[in-house]
Amino acid sequence: MPPTDPAATAADPAPAVEGWFATGAEPHLIGTRCVACSTYHFPPETFSCRNPHCDSTSLEEVPLSRRGRMWSFAVNQYAAPPPSLNPDPFEPYAVAAVELDEERMVVLGRVANGDDLSALRVGQTMEITVEPIITGANELVWKWKAAGS
Numbered sequence: 001m002p003p004t005d006p007a008a009t010a011a012d013p014a015p016a017v018e019g020w021f022a023t024g025a026e027p028h029l030i031g032t033r034c035v036a037c038s039t040y041h042f043p044p045e046t047f048s049c050r051n052p053h054c055d056s057t058s059l060e061e062v063p064l065s066r067r068g069r070m071w072s073f074a075v076n077q078y079a080a081p082p083p084s085l086n087p088d089p090f091e092p093y094a095v096a097a098v099e100l101d102e103e104r105m106v107v108l109g110r111v112a113n114g115d116d117l118s119a120l121r122v123g124q125t126m127e128i129t130v131e132p133i134i135t136g137a138n139e140l141v142w143k144w145k146a147a148g149s
């Protein structure tokens with residue numbers, strides 16, 4: 001068992017899922033790439049390549065592109081049922097489907113707090129960020145924000 005960090009408290013935000021994304025100054029998603037056919041996987045695959053034409057089990061962990069193109073999005077005007085976390089009072093939020101620049105795979109994520117939801121457009125450049133799932137929550141998740149915002 002690792003030693004307990006004396007600076008850590010129950011209130012310190014922590015990734016909601018371990019091993020799917022890296023935090024820090026340049027956060028990024030963590031994927032795996034097949035050594036045989038170069039297929040990318042997210043969430044990271046550790047057993048075998050998901051390409052139906054490949055039977056390799058040799059996968060390497062790789063950082064995924066921090067930017068991508070808005071493929072589609074939806075602005076949710078209602079509070080999702082539990083166990084989803086919602087701010088009180090509820091505020092509309094957006095979910096974006098972003099095609100990663102290099103890997104060309106589409107990854108879903110909430111749009112970052114503070115982004116102007118009425119300004120979202122298909123085709124715009126989005127960038128990954130990490131923040132609490134809702135303001136004040138301890139669960140960190142990846143989100144998409146308009147590049148440059």
Ligand SMILES: [Zn+2]
Binds near residue numbers: 034035056
């Ligand atoms: Zn493969």
